[in-house]
Amino acid sequence: MSLPELSFSDPRLVLVPIEALSETGVSDAFATLAAPHGFDAPRRALFDAGFARYFARGEDLGRRTVTWPMPRLRHVAIVGEPHAVRPYAQLLNTSAWTLYASDLDPASSDPELVAYLLTLGDRMTLSGEVASAPLHAAAYWFDRTADEIAAFVAAAGRSSRPDAALLRAVAAAIPWLRELRHETLRSPASSAAHRGIPGSGLLVPPALEARPPALVEECAEAARQALGAFHAAWRRTDRAATDTLVAWLASAAPRLLVTSQGGRIVWDADAPGRVNALARELRDADAVAVASVQADLRVIERCTRAAHAAFTDPGALPAPDADSAQSGYSYLHRERGLIAYNLHEPGMERLRGPGLPFARAMLAARTAHEWAHLAVDAGWVPRIVDDATYDGRVRALAEEMERVIAAAPPAVQALTAADRAALAGSGTSVGEALARIVLGRMPDYRPTSSPCASSIRSSARCTSATTSGACVTSIRPHVSGPCSRATCTSTSTSASAPSRIDAATSRAAPGSTATSSRAARSTRRPSTVWRRTSPLSARRTPSTRAESADRSDARGRRVSARRSGSASAGPAADPAPTTVAAIPSAPGTPRPPALPCAPR
Numbered sequence: 001m002s003l004p005e006l007s008f009s010d011p012r013l014v015l016v017p018i019e020a021l022s023e024t025g026v027s028d029a030f031a032t033l034a035a036p037h038g039f040d041a042p043r044r045a046l047f048d049a050g051f052a053r054y055f056a057r058g059e060d061l062g063r064r065t066v067t068w069p070m071p072r073l074r075h076v077a078i079v080g081e082p083h084a085v086r087p088y089a090q091l092l093n094t095s096a097w098t099l100y101a102s103d104l105d106p107a108s109s110d111p112e113l114v115a116y117l118l119t120l121g122d123r124m125t126l127s128g129e130v131a132s133a134p135l136h137a138a139a140y141w142f143d144r145t146a147d148e149i150a151a152f153v154a155a156a157g158r159s160s161r162p163d164a165a166l167l168r169a170v171a172a173a174i175p176w177l178r179e180l181r182h183e184t185l186r187s188p189a190s191s192a193a194h195r196g197i198p199g200s201g202l203l204v205p206p207a208l209e210a211r212p213p214a215l216v217e218e219c220a221e222a223a224r225q226a227l228g229a230f231h232a233a234w235r236r237t238d239r240a241a242t243d244t245l246v247a248w249l250a251s252a253a254p255r256l257l258v259t260s261q262g263g264r265i266v267w268d269a270d271a272p273g274r275v276n277a278l279a280r281e282l283r284d285a286d287a288v289a290v291a292s293v294q295a296d297l298r299v300i301e302r303c304t305r306a307a308h309a310a311f312t313d314p315g316a317l318p319a320p321d322a323d324s325a326q327s328g329y330s331y332l333h334r335e336r337g338l339i340a341y342n343l344h345e346p347g348m349e350r351l352r353g354p355g356l357p358f359a360r361a362m363l364a365a366r367t368a369h370e371w372a373h374l375a376v377d378a379g380w381v382p383r384i385v386d387d388a389t390y391d392g393r394v395r396a397l398a399e400e401m402e403r404v405i406a407a408a409p410p411a412v413q414a415l416t417a418a419d420r421a422a423l424a425g426s427g428t429s430v431g432e433a434l435a436r437i438v439l440g441r442m443p444d445y446r447p448t449s450s451p452c453a454s455s456i457r458s459s460a461r462c463t464s465a466t467t468s469g470a471c472v473t474s475i476r477p478h479v480s481g482p483c484s485r486a487t488c489t490s491t492s493t494s495a496s497a498p499s500r501i502d503a504a505t506s507r508a509a510p511g512s513t514a515t516s517s518r519a520a521r522s523t524r525r526p527s528t529v530w531r532r533t534s535p536l537s538a539r540r541t542p543s544t545r546a547e548s549a550d551r552s553d554a555r556g557r558r559v560s561a562r563r564s565g566s567a568s569a570g571p572a573a574d575p576a577p578t579t580v581a582a583i584p585s586a587p588g589t590p591r592p593p594a595l596p597c598a599p600r
Contacts, residue, residue: 004033010357012084014039015096016076023071025051039078043104047076050114058119061139065184066411067201068139069122077357078104082162083233086349087226088130089356097121100161112148113155113167116140127199131220134170135212136200138177139185149174162229165222173215176208234353238287245282245294246275254301257333257340263326269338281343285351292355293343299364300330300339307371317374329359329366332373339367394439398431405430 007015007030014037020030025048031039039047058071075096079085082100089098097118103109119140123133141149153174156167170177181188181203188194194203197212204212246267249258253272260266266277282290308314320332326340333340343350375381383390405413405420423433 007034008037012080013357014078015357016078018073018075018095021051021073021076023052023055024048038080038101039104042106046104046106046109046111047114049111051118053111053115054118057115057140057143058122060143061185063409065139065182065201066415067183067199069126071122082160083230084354085357086230086353087162088124088223090125091357094125102160108155108158108160110151110155112152113159116152116167116170130166130223131216134166134173134219135177135197135215136202138180138200138202139182141174141178142182142186144178162226163222165225166219169215169218169222173211176211179208180204231353234286234288236287237284238290241287241290241294242279242282242285245290245297246279248294249278249297250275252301254297255304255338256297256300257336257338258297259333259340259342261344263340263342265340266343282351286353288354289349289351293341293350296350296355296360296363297341299360300341300367303364303367304339304371307368311375311380316378318377320374321377329363330370331366332370339370394435397438398429398435400431401434402429402431 003017003019007017014034016026016030016034016039020027026034026039026044031041031044034044035041055071058068061068062070075092077085077089077091077096077098078101079098080101082102085098090096091098098121099114099117103114103117119137120133123137124130127133127136144152153171156164156171159167161167180186181194183196183201183203185201188203188205190205192206194205195209196203249267250272253269255269257265257269258267258278260277260281266281267275282293285293311317317337320334320337322334324332324334326334327342327345329345330339330341332338372381385393408416420430423430428436
């Protein structure tokens with residue numbers, strides 16, 4: 001599928017790809033392609049103006065304080081109908097913003113609204129939360145002019161997006177948000193003690209202490225209403241859809257397993273006519289979700305057939321690794337050696353509403369990847385270059401990493417000093433250590449003496465006919481679950497991460513599956529507390545483990561110098577979410593899970 005085909009492959013949205021973006025907006029070439037799909041000249045002009053403001057303002061704040069993320073180029077999904085895609089979906093593994101067509105309507109929107117939505121999207125991605133993101137982004141308003149604020153407030157009042165109430169709550173809060181202080185951007189003006197909001201650099205004067213919790217709760221309620229409206233729009237059961245699915249399974253008998261809670265098998269390829277257990281699982285599922293499940297299973301079947309067609313002797317594949325994690329978009333069942341699909345995969349909503357854009361393509365990638373692991377274990381994937389060429393490429397990678405590190409801003413150099421020292425502790429350069437980590441994360445590399453690659457037929461391909469995939473349920477940067485292989489930590493873009501706001505909390509609901517080491521750290525913990533800071537000192541005063549974790553995560557994100565569950569360095573964990581302690585919430589929130597695995 002070409003890039004233009006991908007951008008317009010899902011009728012629910014237009015995807016503006018990273019390749020078509022710059023600091024000033026959309027390229028002329030893409031705008032020409034997108035014009036017939038509703039992205040006309042007035043909408044393009046509005047988008048470009050908003051994007052340019054987002055980028056310039058973010059870069060300014062990012063250079064002035066380490067508590068503000070530098071702007072970045074990400075895909076932009078422009079959704080047509082309000083209930084077409086689940087609100088707060090973090091599409092393409094948090095590498096995409098989601099805007100609605102109404103956000104780019106010149107008659108009702110404004111560049112100021114677009115700029116703020118992109119800024120807010122960054123905060124939601126980094127914190128893993130919806131309700132606290134507007135509070136954490138308060139510094140955005142410090143330098144806005146009266147005209148800029150007025151334009152945003154007016155556009156928020158006219159907005160028809162599903163969570164317009166959240167924008168209106170922010171608009172009403174701007175006056176007091178501008179009165180907050182900041183550790184580096186705006187030092188306290190009085191000697192009175194201020195309460196800090198961990199991870200944000202924000203300091204709250206005593207007179208305003210009641211405002212942040214109230215704003216977070218108001219935003220949480222707006223998010224709950226938006227999600228509730230989405231679910232209500234798709235809530236319809238249909239026995240015929242279930243009958244169609246089980247009839248197909250009984251007759252086609254695809255080589256796969258369907259599992260349920262706890263990994264219990266509810267449909268087995270070796271007993272295709274036994275469909276009652278599966279039918280019971282689907283009894284209360286939305287009709288559109290049942291159809292999506294069947295489409296998912298067809299993708300697994302197609303990719304499995306393609307993988308087996310690529311092997312000269314599929315029967316010679318080894319058994320799955322005993323430590324294989326039994327979770328994800330799909331996974332190799334460790335006892336059965338078949339691809340399994342869990343209807344109740346943690347962090348996914350496979351039985352509610354339509355699948356998310358591009359998720360099914362990632363299901364295909366995950367399925368192919370699982371079979372590829374067995375091919376690697378069988379010794380069928382050799383390294384195709386000689387030792388000298390390989391060593392030269394490793395050196396070039398190390399040198400490039402050294403150049404990137406040397407060019408990092410002084411603030412980033414200071415924040416990553418300890419990590420870099422640890423990496424260089426083995427007697428090699430930081431670049432060499434990072435190159436070794438990258439190659440260590442790719443178990444497909446094998447010595448040139450590996451068994452002949454003729455065990456694999458090069459002509460087989462796995463493709464997915466559709467892109468509307470399975471839905472997940474966490475606002476956290478979504479992962480479909482890590483690769484099922486405990487030894488594999490490869491990462492990729494997963495399809496999506498919609499968010500669920502718990503009815504009793506401002507936090508996002510628990511995220512999707514994770515490795516055992518990550519899961520061990522995902523036990524619930526108390527909500528992060530206020531941090532009281534003296535205005536006479538710029539030094540941050542740690543008062544909780546959660547706050548210390550926030551600082552470590554912020555450091556790790558900038559160089560990706562630690563690997564989850566390992567003493568060696570690698571991709572850092574996503575930041576732990578932070579909220580104000582006064583907000584009623586569940587006892588805590590698990591950390592975001594590891595990234596998913598897909599073919600490289």
